[in-house]
Amino acid sequence: MNVKKALIVLAVFFLVAPLAWSKGEISVKDPWVRQNPPGASVTAAYMVIENPAAAGDELLEVSCSCSASSSLHVTEMREDSMAMKKVASIEVPAGESVALSPGGYHVMLEGLSSDIKESVILELKFRSGARISVTAPVLDPPEATRRSHHHH
Numbered sequence: 567m568n569v570k571k572a573l574i575v576l577a578v579f580f581l582v583a584p585l586a587w588s589k590g591e592i593s594v595k596d597p598w599v600r601q602n603p604p605g606a607s608v609t610a611a612y613m614v615i616e617n618p619a620a621a622g623d624e625l626l627e628v629s630c631s632c633s634a635s636s637s638l639h640v641t642e643m644r645e646d647s648m649a650m651k652k653v654a655s656i657e658v659p660a661g662e663s664v665a666l667s668p669g670g671y672h673v674m675l676e677g678l679s680s681d682i683k684e685s686v687i688l689e690l691k692f693r694s695g696a697r698i699s700v701t702a703p704v705l706d707p708p709e710a711t712r713r714s715h716h717h718h
């Protein structure tokens with residue numbers, strides 16, 4: 567191997583290596599939106615946000631063309647009832663994942679233009695400037711929820 571070839575190999579190594587070694591970027595897994603009852607103008611969206619990056623990030627906003635507005639909520643136990651509270655953002659620490667799921671964090675989609683069908687597109691905006699767009703299937707409430715209602 568001559569010197570020129572060796573330099574090219576080195577150059578390629580340094581160009582490619584950082585990509586191969588980077589731990590990846592923030593991503594969204596398993597997004598879904600709860601089917602709104604006929605005529606209801608509000609529903610919720612859920613997902614898991616994974617942040618394998620070395621720096622923490624923060625979810626600022628999730629918007630959907632299906633709704634007039636949206637906000638980030640958390641469901642909390644208050645005395646003996648569940649209550650929803652608006653939050654300004656949702657922290658996603660470095661190397662961790664945060665679940666938006668029924669009974670916890672969720673995205674409230676308000677002012678639905680019509681009954682949602684099949685899937686909707688959600689646009690996520692992060693403090694770091696990252697923008698992620700995901701297709702979220704529209705699902706009926708989980709079987710478990712339905713069953714618990716029919717048992718009484």
Ligand SMILES: [Cu+2]
Pocket residue numbers: 610639640650651672673674
């Ligand atoms: Cu809510």
